Amino acid sequence: MIGLLSRFDPAATECLETERDVFRALFPGEAFAAFEREVGAFAFAEALARLRQAAEPKGLLSP
Amino acid sequence: MNTVSPAAEGRILIVEDAPANIQSLAAILREQGYQICVATNGRQALHVIETMRPDLVLMDVMMPEMDGYETCRQIKASSAWSGLPIIFLTARTDTADIVRGFELGAVDYVAKPFNACELLARVRTHLTIDRLNKENARLLLNVLPEPIADRLKKKPGIIAERFDDVSVLFADIAGFTPLSARLAPGELIGLLNRVFSRFDELVDQHGLEKIKTIGDAYMVAGSLPRSQPDHLERMVRLALAMQAAANAMSAEWGGLQLRMGLHAGSVVAGVIGLRKFSYDIWGDTVNTASRLESHGVAGRIQITDAVFRRIRNWCRCEPRGAIEVKGKGPLNLYLIAGLDAAAAAEPAAPS
Numbered sequence: 580m581i582g583l584l585s586r587f588d589p590a591a592t593e594c595l596e597t598e599r600d601v602f603r604a605l606f607p608g609e610a611f612a613a614f615e616r617e618v619g620a621f622a623f624a625e626a627l628a629r630l631r632q633a634a635e636p637k638g639l640l641s642p
Numbered sequence: 643m644n645t646v647s648p649a650a651e652g653r654i655l656i657v658e659d660a661p662a663n664i665q666s667l668a669a670i671l672r673e674q675g676y677q678i679c680v681a682t683n684g685r686q687a688l689h690v691i692e693t694m695r696p697d698l699v700l701m702d703v704m705m706p707e708m709d710g711y712e713t714c715r716q717i718k719a720s721s722a723w724s725g726l727p728i729i730f731l732t733a734r735t736d737t738a739d740i741v742r743g744f745e746l747g748a749v750d751y752v753a754k755p756f757n758a759c760e761l762l763a764r765v766r767t768h769l770t771i772d773r774l775n776k777e778n779a780r781l782l783l784n785v786l787p788e789p790i791a792d793r794l795k796k797k798p799g800i801i802a803e804r805f806d807d808v809s810v811l812f813a814d815i816a817g818f819t820p821l822s823a824r825l826a827p828g829e830l831i832g833l834l835n836r837v838f839s840r841f842d843e844l845v846d847q848h849g850l851e852k853i854k855t856i857g858d859a860y861m862v863a864g865s866l867p868r869s870q871p872d873h874l875e876r877m878v879r880l881a882l883a884m885q886a887a888a889n890a891m892s893a894e895w896g897g898l899q900l901r902m903g904l905h906a907g908s909v910v911a912g913v914i915g916l917r918k919f920s921y922d923i924w925g926d927t928v929n930t931a932s933r934l935e936s937h938g939v940a941g942r943i944q945i946t947d948a949v950f951r952r953i954r955n956w957c958r959c960e961p962r963g964a965i966e967v968k969g970k971g972p973l974n975l976y977l978i979a980g981l982d983a984a985a986a987a988e989p990a991a992p993s
Contacts, residue, residue: 587679587690589656589668621664621682624689 581640584618584627591618591626606633652769653677655696657687657713658731659705663754667700667731670758671765684708688716691723698769701748703732703739711746718747725775727768731756786921787851789867790913802912809864809877809906809949810923810931813841813884816899816940818858824896833895834858840887848880848990853923859935860884863923866911874906874952878978879990881943899941903934904978906949933967934975943978950976956985 580598583591595602595618603611610633617626634640654671658664659682668678679694681687683705691699699717703710710730717723729750730743740751749768752761782791790801815821815837822830841860845852849870853861862880864873881902892898907927913919930946938944950959958979964972980986 589680621680
């Protein structure tokens, strides 16, 4: 997903749809709804920042 | 829908603020094999262009923050992106709107709602035109320096400029005639191609300008069309590198030595003619450099007194004394022996 968002690739919307449960588990509380809104509106820069913010504390980002 | 079997090449940026339109456009284009990126307004589009370097832009007109016209204007004003093909894709179909888009530099205009086959045909056409334009530009840069090619594109015609301080190097393969009698035609052309291709690389590395090849002779100039204060140093380093390259290939061809002549002074440079034109230089400096080569020594770089005085602080030279040069009379000539220790330790100037 980070690759798709970084490349401004609209396939990010399909990735979210396919892996919805994974992303829901990643984001706390209302953050998932905001992430979903941003991806759906193709606001990829904002969605990427939010995804990194959620993934980093969980050690999911490669160095 | 037209389903072309081989994947289409090219990255297309969709600039559109309506998510449903993005989805349908992306689906149509991706099915053909195009790579897609997306921006939802003009400002974001400028950022995506810088990072993703698309081959074509499909642009809506009415968008928040920065509309399509202003985005198009900014793209066309950028020297890096002025050639990027932009197709407007919009519901605004008044003639005045269409004309405005073309005046701003768009290559095409597709009305919404659009027909997918027509859109794909237009995308393919403009990507092909863009590819051919790039190929033409590449071919043009093989025969002309970039600033000259740019000038000719803007204003075709004769170009002739005087340059007061240019270095000119001629390099010739010593003993080429007996070599050509010994080798088969294919081998001979193969040899020249390998030697001159290596020289082309070295000229690029030293930031100098190859002028032409004449038979087995190779001609280079320094400090044109852009001025280079260190052109003589670059040229001496190039001549030594060419010598080393020839030595490295020598054993393979049963002996390969260059005879080189280097002089500096004023020249007239330009492009003349209508067909098979090329960038060339003329003047006494060119004739002298050529004579230095023809009156030179195999395996050595011969220079004039004028060049010697400018390089002697960092280059070791051996005097040859006064040599009678055809059409010039006696000239004090020198042979380059190599860079002095300090100059040899310094890296060559970047190209």
